[in-house]
């Protein structure tokens with residue numbers, strides 16, 4: 001069967017044939033030389049290993065990008081004590097990352113408990129605005145086709161927003177929204193806020209997700225790494241940061257300038 005251009009491109013990419021290299025050659029672009037070095041970290045929690053497979057494919061996609069230094073950081077239950085997660089090495093890695101991709105399974109329609117403990121441990125970068133203007137993305141795995149995964153992606157996106165991060169969505173069209181759609185299709189669950197994947201409840205991590213989910217994970221990882229390069233390569237800009245106290249002082253000064261009474 002003859003493939004159209006879009007299908008052929010998908011097949012080529014899957015087979016590791018990178019058309020971009022031909023275009024670069026024609027235009028004299030040496031990406032290995034021109035591309036800024038960026039650090040992308042995939043930080044995730046997985047109870048039984050399904051989400052780990054998704055994280056690995058995402059990292060694999062990011063590694064396709066010349067200049068991208070890609071790390072996988074697993075959040076471990078043993079690093080949670082009395083409800084508090086702590087792993088200074090992971091926190092140091094995140095502090096020096098240009099982009100952070102957050103991932104966990106959907107458990108009871110929510111992020112997993114270990115991931116939530118990690119979120120609360122990010123209170124320090126919240127108050128110092130330490131992760132402000134890093135790029136962010138997110139992914140989740142569950143057993144049901146929906147399984148309320150959107151609630152988890154929303155939690156992850158709100159978390160990133162609280163930290164002043166810039167969110168990147170999936171950006172792929174839905175391959176599986178028609179009568180010929182299959183589990184192999186790109187963005188087969190039709191999720192744009194972040195990456196959704198589904199694993200059958202009776203299968204282990206060796207069968208995690210579907211061919212389409214893993215393809216989408218690689219594409220999302222590559223997209224995040226490329227957009228991070230675009231982001232860090234833009235006009236240099238040192239983002240202003242302020243403490244809560246400074247925010248109050250600024251508000252009071254503006255009120256005074258307007259001679260406005262304090263609202264509630």
Ligand SMILES: Cc1cc2nc3c(=O)[nH]c(=O)nc-3n(C[C@H](O)[C@H](O)[C@H](O)COP(=O)(O)O)c2cc1C
Pocket residue numbers: 045046047048049050051052104105106107108109110141142143144145146147148199201
């Ligand atoms: C306590 C618990 C709660 C779960 N809640 C949901 C849920 O809300 N929606 C869903 O579709 N699957 C749910 N699942 C299934 C998991 O999301 C699924 O098994 C996933 O693949 C686990 O990923 P992991 O292997 O990375 O831990 C739940 C599983 C457990 C054990």
